[in-house]
Amino acid sequence: MLKGILWSAVSRNDTVLAEAGEDNNGGTVIALAQKLLKKKVTAGWEYSKSKGLKGMKFHVFDEVKGPGDLLVWSFSAVAESSLDDTQVKSFLEKLVYITEPLRESPEWIYGSTLCAQATFAPILLQKMEQVSSQGKLAMVNQKINTAKEIMAENINLALEREETLEELQHQSEELNGMAKQFKKRAKQVKRFKMMQNAKHGVIVGGLVVGATAVIVVPPLVALL
Numbered sequence: 001m002l003k004g005i006l007w008s009a010v011s012r013n014d015t016v017l018a019e020a021g022e023d024n025n026g027g028t029v030i031a032l033a034q035k036l037l038k039k040k041v042t043a044g045w046e047y048s049k050s051k052g053l054k055g056m057k058f059h060v061f062d063e064v065k066g067p068g069d070l071l072v073w074s075f076s077a078v079a080e081s082s083l084d085d086t087q088v089k090s091f092l093e094k095l096v097y098i099t100e101p102l103r104e105s106p107e108w109i110y111g112s113t114l115c116a117q118a119t120f121a122p123i124l125l126q127k128m129e130q131v132s133s134q135g136k137l138a139m140v141n142q143k144i145n146t147a148k149e150i151m152a153e154n155i156n157l158a159l160e161r162e163e164t165l166e167e168l169q170h171q172s173e174e175l176n177g178m179a180k181q182f183k184k185r186a187k188q189v190k191r192f193k194m195m196q197n198a199k200h201g202v203i204v205g206g207l208v209v210g211a212t213a214v215i216v217v218p219p220l221v222a223l224l
Helices: 028-037 085-098 106-110 117-134 136-140 147-200 202-222
Strands: 005-012 015-021 045-050 053-066 069-080
Touching (some): 005 028, 005 085, 015 028, 028 045, 028 053, 028 069, 053 085, 085 117
16 A cells, blocks of 8 residues: 555646556545646646645646647646655656656657556556655766756746747738738729729730739748
8 A cells, every 4th residue: 555655647738647546535636636737837846735735736847739839748646744845846847857858758758648658657656666665865866957947948938939929910910911011002003903904904904913922922822
């Protein structure tokens, strides 16, 4: 029977990739885990509590799909309330470290729910058992990035994404303006065609429009 850390999971956005744990508390562990997973993503720590239990979640923002696209990795744990907060946090920080190479794999980036269950759940369980059997020593025996550094990077990526979205919005506004200008230009061309038809006949007017189209259409095609 597990003690200390009772449940843990690694998720990508809203997709749980692997989890481990047990519920001998009448469903309270499961309920707290579900509540924890639904918490809004922030650049730092998330907390939840229920009688005799505590839940913690930590996020890592990763720009792997392209500029402006953030992939959010979540590391969650439900523990006995008697377990020291620093041990739970160190446990989750250690998960961040050991999953770093895995988070670059196609399976972890694109895989469906529990795609890493077979390979990573045993590792999760092992690390959970270490917390209760070895205590704090198990959590500090390996050099890892601090949560403070990760949170700072999360904030930087979120701000960069915001700037990218603002730039895209500005570009969209510029394109919208160009489209309106083209529409205005098209009306002018149509008016010119009608004038030419009235003066010189349909054939001459058609030739004028054809020549004008060569000038107007290329910029429109280039913006698609």
